[in-house]
Amino acid sequence: MNNKFLKGMSHGIPIALGYFSVSFGFGIKAVMSGLSVAESSVISLTNLTSAGQAAGVDIIAAGGSLLEMIIVQLTINIRYSLMSLSLSQKLDKKFTMPHRLLASYGITDEIFAVCSAQTGLLTPAYMYGMIFIAAVGWVLGTFLGASAGEFLPQSISSAMGIVLYGMFLAIIIPPAKKEKSVLFVISLAALLSIIFYYFIDSVSAGFAMIISAIISAAAGAFFFPVKEIKN
Amino acid sequence: MSIGIYIAVMAGVTYIIRMIPLTFFTKKIKSEFVRSFLHYIPYAVLSAMTLPAIFYSTGNTITSAVGTLVAVLLAYFGCPLIVVALAASLAAVITGNFI
Numbered sequence: 203m204n205n206k207f208l209k210g211m212s213h214g215i216p217i218a219l220g221y222f223s224v225s226f227g228f229g230i231k232a233v234m235s236g237l238s239v240a241e242s243s244v245i246s247l248t249n250l251t252s253a254g255q256a257a258g259v260d261i262i263a264a265g266g267s268l269l270e271m272i273i274v275q276l277t278i279n280i281r282y283s284l285m286s287l288s289l290s291q292k293l294d295k296k297f298t299m300p301h302r303l304l305a306s307y308g309i310t311d312e313i314f315a316v317c318s319a320q321t322g323l324l325t326p327a328y329m330y331g332m333i334f335i336a337a338v339g340w341v342l343g344t345f346l347g348a349s350a351g352e353f354l355p356q357s358i359s360s361a362m363g364i365v366l367y368g369m370f371l372a373i374i375i376p377p378a379k380k381e382k383s384v385l386f387v388i389s390l391a392a393l394l395s396i397i398f399y400y401f402i403d404s405v406s407a408g409f410a411m412i413i414s415a416i417i418s419a420a421a422g423a424f425f426f427p428v429k430e431i432k433n
Numbered sequence: 434m435s436i437g438i439y440i441a442v443m444a445g446v447t448y449i450i451r452m453i454p455l456t457f458f459t460k461k462i463k464s465e466f467v468r469s470f471l472h473y474i475p476y477a478v479l480s481a482m483t484l485p486a487i488f489y490s491t492g493n494t495i496t497s498a499v500g501t502l503v504a505v506l507l508a509y510f511g512c513p514l515i516v517v518a519l520a521a522s523l524a525a526v527i528t529g530n531f532i
Binding site for chain 2: 219220223224227237241244245248249250251253254255256257258261262268271272275276277278279280281282283284285286287289290293299302303305306307309311357358360361362363364365366367368369370371372373374375376377378379383384387388389390391392394395396399400410411414415416418419420422423424426427428429
């Protein structure tokens with residue numbers, strides 16, 4: 203175990219702690235949606251993402267189609283392609299093709315944020331250290347949430363259902379406070395989603411989300427084009 | 434349909450999205466509209482996912498609404514993600530004991 207790996211791990215500890223509590227909520231949600239503890243944990247191990255997993259579980263619970271699953275995952279997670287694109291410019295030459303294929307697994311909002319903030323190039327060992335500790339937190343939290351969901355008092359386990367949504371609000375509200383373009387986009391997306399929910403029940407939840415998000419992001423891009431994308 | 438197939442599709446799509454740019458793309462996206470669209474997509478997705486679902490997230494509209502209010506306030510004042518997420522849940526638990 204080398205120095206860079208340990209450095210990546212230490213930088214990843216705050217991420218792992220955050221993931222632990224959020225994925226605890228995901229585990230509870232997944233079990234409440236009818237999945238087993240093992241299935242919930244495997245989803246976290248193989249996906250390593252919050253919004254995509256939450257939406258994926260909704261689709262599984264509703265018996266949605268695989269096409270719906272593919273489109274929902276593409277829509278929710280397409281942001282990772284931008285992060286990957288950005289990080290690809292920042293990789294050390296030790297990053298050969300096999301390393302790139304492996305590190306791709308661990309690109310999340312938070313890992314991207316911490317990696318982008320590093321000065322200098324990223325080595326495989328550093329990224330593996332961070333991804334490893336973050337994934338441990340994410341999977342362990344899911345496992346315990348999914349297991350304890352059966353033992354916790356009903357009032358507590360059902361209240362944990364709000365954890366992921368709380369985190370989403372914490373992601374979108376601060377930038378909306380700073381930029382009216384983001385405020386415009388999230389307000390429009392919420393409005394459309396609410397209209398779908400209450401008035402257009404012929405459209406499934408997954409597609410309602412996609413349509414709401416695409417219209418609002420396109421409107422945002424039309425009315426408030428971004429000159430420079432900041433990391 | 435088997436849950437295993439759903440999980441494989443979820444994981445596969447998510448991995449490919451992360452893998453393709455990191456391994457193959459080297460050029461920057463030029464279209465300002467596409468770059469702006471991709472910039473706004475995460476916010477739009479999270480907002481559409483959260484509303485109105487958050488009001489049903491605890492199985493009780495009142496505890497959900499109190500949790501949501503706490504989350505909005507703490508997020509507005511810039512608290513860390515983890516604090517906002519846990520406080521929302523705690524507020525829902527506490528409210529649940531009073532109703």
